[in-house]
Amino acid sequence: MPVYQAPVADTLFVLNDILGWERHGNLPGFADATPDVVEAILGEAGKFATDIFLPLNQVGDREGCHRATDASVTTPKGFKEAYNQFREAGWGGLSASPEYGGQGLPHTLAAAVNEFLSSANMAFAMYPGLTRGAIAAIESHGSDEQKALYLPKMVDGIWTGTMNLTEPHCGTDLGLLRTRAVPQGDGTYKISGQKIFISAGEHDLSENIVHLVLARIEGAPEGVKGISLFIVPKFLPDEAGNPGARNGVSCGSLEEKMGIHGNATCVMNYDGATGWLVGEAHKGLRAMFTMMNEARLGVGVQGLAISEIAYQNAVAYARDRLQGRALAGSKHGEKAADPIIVHPDVRRMLMTIRAVNEAGRALILWTALRGDLSHRAEDAKVREASDDWMGLLTPVIKGVLTDKGFENAVMAQQVYGGHGYVREWGMEQFVRDARIAQIYEGANGIQALDLVGRKLALNGGRAIQAFFKEVGAFCEEHRSTEAMAPFTKSLKKGLNDLQSATMWLMTNAMAKPDNAGAASTDYMHLFGLVALGYMWGRMAHxxxxxxxxxxxxxxxxxxxxxxxxxxxxxxxxxxxxxxxARISSGAASMMALDTDAF
Known part of the structure; x- marks a missing residue:
């Protein structure tokens, strides 16, 4: 079975020495998260991930979820007991509001814990992860009555949550959505339609499942401006707020997937199900984006998490596997051969994964802290700047870290050679599980288009200019320090390339939009390299x-x-x-072939 040890020391280094955790002790939630408390929480979370979640990872992959004739879904052996342990320990409410039973600690801390759990068992960690997103959407946009009814149970974990966007004919283009909502005159709506790819849509872990569903009210405008968001529970709450009669929502089938077999990915049928409007009519997409932005950052964490556990196992294998002799001369003459970790190409793979992981962790925690500051800081300018950072970095973290997560899982598998292709070692599962993170919550090409098409120009380019200023100031501050020169020189060159690419887009994308589309993925990864490099600059210092x-x-x-x-x-x-160079080449050769020529 694969091994895993949570990177607690690395996480504490980022929190304490890079983010200056203690400096924020005056803010709500941070006062209770003293360095010793944070260290204790991370230590316990690491043990929980290794002892409870990890042993079920291969079990969940082999067994998968099963749908019965009554449309109920059973999770793999051991999942229900482990979930009860997770819930009873209070991990799901770590950063949730104390008003609803949570501990009110910073989301940054929850992001770190989420990495540990997702490394140990990504499919399992998705169940509470989706619930956290649903909690955020209801807390931000729901009525007082909805918050009082649903949030305490969801924070406790006795009820879980989902998000329902995708339909068989539409994914990214939600303007094509067909699910209907018919008002009943008593404040409720009848929801009818079908949703697909719904993670944790039906399972046996909780007493109730609270579905957040996008639908179009009869007579609503066409396109995304006519979409509303509804709460549609699996069981209708009775007068006491407990699960009552079964609602008209059911799992039509389970998707047969490449990976994350331990998570129930469902086709959900809504047959006149009773739902309640969340927020304003026709403003549902804005409400759902609260959940989607939370989910996109969480998916970036998944990319890092799989990369980390794949790295740890590849290192363990490389230390033990004997094969050939070191090119510079035998390192272990007493053995029949040297361990493969002496070979430069194996080192290339391991060092590449390690370098991305450690900087990726810093970038996620840095951004999560900005998210906390955007809600908790007293200074309005700090809140605004932090929100700008979050908006700018969300597509970069989701897109770059999941692309790198998959690439790194494949590299780690390569370290194993033929054993990496065999199921018992666990590496091929990491590759399969990592692949979905590049696709769901907005495929990475969409993240790149969001970055180039929306985020760069937002508020007159305020966020990107602030990023340039911050990284540039760091380089300038340490430019004359000899020990920092190897880091600031390379970082400044990368920053110059990013600024040149941004200027090229400003000059060439407006007149020819295909230039923006052709450049978007390269721009996202260029941005990611500089952002990760900035983290390395700060860590080196x-x-x-x-x-x-x-x-x-x-x-x-x-x-x-x-x-x-x-x-x-x-x-x-x-x-x-x-x-x-690829960005500057434009879209001409990419778009030149006639459609029929493909």
């Missing part, structure tokens, strides 16, 4: 400062940070030039 002041037992940890940072700058950051 923090490591140098700690070493200079006397690191004690942390010396090896910090020196390894500097080595990995140097590898990133030497081997990965130069890719910005290739992305810029």
């Amino acid at each position: 923090a490591a140098q400062e700690k070493l200079a002041s006397g690191a004690g037992d942390d010396t090896s940890f910090l020196e390894n940070k500097l080595v990995t940072a140097r590898f990133y700058m030497d081997r990965l950051m130069p890719e910005t030039a290739a992305h810029l």
Whole structure:
């Protein structure tokens, strides 16, 4: 069975030495999250992930979920008991509002815990993950009555939640949505239609499932302006707020998927189901985006999470597997051969994964902290700047970290050679599970278009200009420091490439929109390389400062940070030039072939 140890020390380094966790102790939620409390929570979360979630990962993959003739769905063996342990320990309410039974701790901390759980068992972690998104949507847009009825049970985990967008004929283009909502005159609506690809749509883990469903009220405008959001529970709450009569919603079938077999991905049929409007009529997409933005950041975490567990297992294998001799001379003459970790190409793969993982973790936590500040900071300008960062980085984190997560899972599988292709080692499951993260919650091509088409120009380009200023100021501040030169020089070159690409888009995309579309994915990955490089710059600086002041037992940890940072700058950051070259080539050759020529 694959092994996993939660990267607690790495996470604490980011929180304490990069984000300056203690500086935010005056903000709501942070006062209770003192460094010692955070360390204790992360330690316990790591143990829970390894002891409870990890042993069920291969079980869930092999057994999958099963639908009975009555449309009920059974999760794999052990899932229900593990979920009860998860719920009773209060992990689902870590960052939820105390008003509804949560602990009110910063979302940044919940993001770190989510990484650990998703590494150990991505399919399982999706059940509470989707519930968190549904909680956010209801809390932001629901009525007081809806919040009082649903949120305490969802925060507790005794009820779970889903999001229902996709239909057989429409995915990204929600303007084509056909699910109907007919008003009943008593404040309820009858919801009819079919939704597909609904994660955790039906299961046996909770007493009730609260579906958030996009539908079109009769007579509503066409397109996305006519879409509304509805709460449609599996069981209608009775007068006491407990599950009552079965609603007109059921699982029509389970999707047979490439991966995440332990999660029930359902076709959901709504046959005159009773639903309640969330927020304003025809404003449902705005309400659903609260949940989608939360989900997109969570999917970025999934990309990192799979990459991390794949890396840990590839390292363990590379240390043990004997094959050939080191090119520079035998490292283990007492053995029949050297372990493959001595070979440069194996090192290339392992170092690439490690460099992306550690910077990706920092970027996620950095962005999650901005999310907390956007809600909790006292200064309105800080809230605005933090919200700008969140909006700008959401498509980058989702798109880049899930693309890299899949690539890294494949690289880790490659380290195993033929054993990586065999099920018992677990690596092929990581590859299959990682693949969905590039697709759902908005395929990565859509994330790239969102970044280029909307986020860059939003508020007159305020967010991207602030990003340029922040990274540029960091480079300038440390430009004359000899020890930082290897990092700031490469980072500044990458930043220059990103600024050039942005200027090229401003000059060429308006007149010819295909230029923006052709450039979007390269631009997203160029942006990601610079953002990850900025994280490495900050981590290198923090490591140098700690070493200079006397690191004690942390010396090896910090020196390894500097080595990995140097590898990133030497081997990965130069890719910005290739992305810029492709962007600058325009759309001509990409769009030249006639459709019939394909």
